[in-house]
Amino acid sequence: MKIAVISAQGDVEEHVEIVKKALQELGKEGKVFATMNKEDVAKADAIILPGGESTTISKLIHKNSVAEEIKKASFEGKPVMGTCAGAILLAKHGDEEVMKTKTKLLGLMDIWVKRNAFGRQKESFHAMLNIEGIGEYEAIFIRAPAIIKAKSNVKVLAKIDEYIVAAQQDNVLALSFRPELTEDTRIHRYFIKMIS
């Protein structure tokens, strides 16, 4: 299997490294690569959109049509995961910050996202979550977004108070936090298992 990490901007290498580790732990053969090349994205069996700045990433993926390839892959049922900024881009609906910056979303999930939902960097934190299908998990939230509303076809996997911080709609997975920054591979193993 081939897993593409979209290398527009953000913690791309961290995703590549943790996918390698997860593949190894699962005993699966697979290739993971960082790319901004639409042909490479089209050939992938699964796609990861890393954390970074959603305004920047959105501009870059729309500039060279990588955005179209991500959408196509998702419509074909290939697993797509977005973490932090990546989760914002998966949404159909953005808050006023998303609107104000005219950030183009991919619109792959029936969710409403709020940027910087928990505040600025000084309010960034770690917290213990209980994620459905994964269990107790220490998550890192950095100027993180949150899902404030989701349609009933979206499965909520974890919440902090009223905010949804992990959700799945069929083959698309959105996480407010940054699993790529930890040593814990369970999220990436979960994602790899979504690849049929």
Add this chain to the structure above:
Amino acid sequence: MDLEKLRFGTELVKRGFAKMQKGGVIMDVTNAEQARIAEEAGAVAVMALHKVPADIRASGGVARMADPKKIEEIIDAVTIPVMAKCRIGHVAEAKALEALGVDMVDESEVLTPADPFFHVDKRKFVIPFVCGARSLGEACRRIWEGAAMIRTKGEAGTGNVIEAVRHMRLMNFAIKKVCKMDEEEMHKLAEEYAKAYTKLVEEVGKEGLKIKENEPIYEEYTRDEIVKGILDVLEEVKELRRLPVVNFAAGGIATPADAALMMQLGADGVFVGSGIFKSENPPAYARAIVEAVNNWENAEVVAEVSKGLGEAMKGKEIDKLEERLQVRGI
């Protein structure tokens, strides 16, 4: 959520913020209007200043933290992270910036240093810091002090990339050497790097005051603890074959090709100071530099985005400078 259960300001949260900036361009801005131009162009963050480095250089005098009102206006104008500079060693300015809600503090040689001996002990803050470095020694000291991001010092406000290249090359070469060192050599190097912390002790020593081995010489740390701390950083460098924190290029980047050059030398991203708002067409320069950083391996894209941008900022030769900012804070 129970606030007690949340952990703020950890090393992971600080370094994680810096990692979020990777592959991006951080732009110096002096007002809300410029901040919006930067955000619109795809900057990953803005650095709020009262003057860009070229103007600081031209006007002379003491350069200090920007007016908090200006910083607030910039914070309100954009949705991307806002950074701001404090003077080297100026804990009070740094604390004020943290209180304002700035996302990262740049303890910067571009401003006039406030402490002749030491940098801020950055571990005592919730928000992350970026610091300039000319060499691996400077980088290791700043990382040990808690910096979550390093940038080359370069020579700010000159539009001349040579010093940024020099600093990146010096660092890369030193890292290669460290990778081949044995334990004893590493320990010796750590001791060498730690000497920068003994200036205060030496000065009081000249008046006859002697400091005992187990007495703190910087904050609560003894000389041995500092050496041990720096050795830990060096060991991380050796294991990772790079700095253990994000390393950006800064100080003299004026064109998309300059930015691509620094990425080729291994920078994780770039800071552009005067290069954007001292150019003839700031929005065009800003957009082009963002694209050049994303496509640094693709010369065709770098060529394409460099077309017809208008005049770049007027540069300065390093030999003809009255003052070199990079020598501040070792």
